[in-house]
Amino acid sequence: MQNVFGSGILWGIQNTDANGNLVANPTPIIFGTLQDVSIDTSFDTKMLYGQNQFPVAIGRGKGKISCKASFANIQGDMIGNLLFGQSITNGILSAVYDTTGAVIPDTTYEITPTVPGSGAFSRDLGVINATTGQPLKLVASAPTTGQYTVADGVYTFAAADVGTKVFISYEYTATSTTAKQQTVQNVTMGYAPTFRADLYMPYNGKSLIFSLPNCLSSKFSLSTKLDDFAIPEFDFDAFADASGNVMTWSSTE
Known part of the structure; x- marks a missing residue:
């Protein structure tokens, strides 16, 4: 058996x-x-039927x-x-979901996240105010309170938001000999x-x-x-x- x-x-x-x-x-x-x-x-x-109830042949x-x-x-x-x-192809497309946060500095008002594995910034996935939990609004230029711009992985904020802690999430790409995409x-x-x-x-x-x-x-x-x-x-x-x-x-x- x-x-x-x-x-x-x-x-x-x-x-x-x-x-x-x-x-x-x-x-x-x-x-x-x-x-x-x-x-x-x-x-x-x-099923082939004649006059009776059950088939006489089945194919x-x-x-x-x-x-x-x-x-x-x-x-x-x-x-x-x-x-x-x-x-x-070999390579990585991944994302950083930020739960650590960074404080907006009082000089350039810019934050440049460190991409893991010497990768390259690919796409913005949003910024969250760590204190209020509210998302900041992406604008093309000249951000005011509660807004930001991003270019080539550099996030720029309003002078009025200096000292605010924010969570920055983003996608990135990196080279790899094992990862697939x-x-x-x-x-x-x-x-x-x-x-x-x-x-x-x-x-x-x-x-x-x-x-x-x-x-x-x-x-x-x-x-x-x-x-x-x-x-x-x-x-x-x-x-x-x-x-x-x-x-x-x-x-x-």
């Missing part, structure tokens, strides 16, 4: 990119901290293999290659990245495996919670490869 226990181990291996081009030497991507995987195989059935129509994986490890290559299939382009409908999916479920010296040679993602969901880990969900469907193969499965017994 063979049993299955646990979530198993799931890999995705990219076949084609967003334009339908074959990917040379794709790197297998593991769905880390896997929570669960579902593989639902279903068929349409057509199988269209079939469908729908899959869903829930996992906790966020990987740039998985999202970039298997979902969007577009160019990925991708700008998703609005490509033509039809083509989409395809990939191979392999689910391996070992238990008690035995195993069950499903190999789907051609898959296409239909949905990626990411929901956050106040006091829990985010568990993204990745939906995909399997279809036939060039040889007409849809699935290979194997069990120890």
